[in-house]
Amino acid sequence: MNTIVIKIGGAAGLDFAHAAADIAELIRAGNRVVVVHGGSDATNDLSRRLGIEPTFLTSPSGHTSRRTDAKTLEVFQMACRGLVNPRIVLALQRVGVQAVGISGLDAGLWTGPRKNAVRAIVENRPVIIRDDYTGTVEKVNTRVLTTLIDAGFTPVIAPPALADDGTAINIDADRAAAQTAAALRADSLILLTNVPGLLRAFPDESSLIPEIARAELAAAEELAQGRMKKKIMGAREALEGGVARAIIADGRVERPITRALAGTGTVIR
């Protein structure tokens, strides 16, 4: 009996049916499964429908993150909890999984500090933004997860997380999934995405890197672009937290999780 944490992309229109069937089979085989998702694309769409143009900040070290003012935080929560989460929960229930959708806020599941000063480069000049609702998950209260899993339910976790100051914060779901896997001492963390794994020459899918040893992770993090950077960071954090392996794998194919567990994708151990 293994514990498996699976991060599913939150892209609108993405078909969860393949992943759902796989998850149902894993659970029937006695595995303990936790599903985590984001909602970045759904947030962009909803934001535009509400007349708020999504804005992204680039940090001095080159990481990008969503500018999350109070209004954007609301949009982010509506997209994650109101659109993406029920879509996954319903897809799982259709294949017999007793899915329960919760968020990082619930019972203080995901907590961490809110950034009180976000450093960004805007028009080539460094600026500091103080009203941002972003942060990083540093602590995972696993009790609500183990309570649900022990009773036969499958938790499906949506952002946001709970900041130390009692507010909701936008966090990166890949890294939150990694922290969750570490806190549960999971056997595997699977990060599904819309490419076959880490590509040496993005977007050339034939340049897939099938395996990364821990010592090579810093170089891989340099190589990765955009959201893939966060996945590599998450993989590293999971391994540092005691997870046996992290797999970045293609979520667009049939049986995506079975394939990932069989080693298809980028395996980091």
Next chain:
Amino acid sequence: MNTIVIKIGGAAGLDFAHAAADIAELIRAGNRVVVVHGGSDATNDLSRRLGIEPTFLTSPSGHTSRRTDAKTLEVFQMACRGLVNPRIVLALQRVGVQAVGISGLDAGLWTGPRKNAVRAIVENRPVIIRDDYTGTVEKVNTRVLTTLIDAGFTPVIAPPALADDGTAINIDADRAAAQTAAALRADSLILLTNVPGLLRAFPDESSLIPEIARAELAAAEELAQGRMKKKIMGAREALEGGVARAIIADGRVERPITRALAGTGTVIR
């Protein structure tokens, strides 16, 4: 140790702090508490922000309900789960309650038939609407609730419910709270609202009806207007389901739940 189901209004801007402090005290005293909320006002606001004018249908028997096409169902879910639910969860956590926000979809908590033909009167003519996502909660799967409560968590339940055809449906949260209280064999169902209870001459608050016996419920249902009608129906359904008493009470005051439990409001038994 009593089981108490509390329905809180979902109105935007409503201050949950009073109710939250009361709930924290009830839980510390060893009671089992389930919180249910709606999201009607938040749905109206969000709908207008998205350029969708909220529409309500009046049935031949005079009941009104939201016209819930596929787009409105999405808005309803975003408002209930993305805006109202986290607001209540955070208010409860601030006073030390381990609140867990779930929806009627989760683990098939609230199920019932989707209306495949909604009869309405539009411009004085009867019409039948077939693409509506509305229905009624007929069955409550209490296992996810008792699992959470037994572990010390307080469930905060948002609409929608799960229809027999696997879709999400808009349901009346007062009546869903009543079905939940019945399924849990609750001692009390408290329906908080923005008036002191059922008024004989709405909106004259001095015309409060302090108590209704079961035999008088049909007359009370006739008397009630708008959303109050659903509360009286819910109270009747809860009593029929074995709940000892239902109390319709003012949610705008300090200690609203303590007051309701002490008999302030309209007590139905």
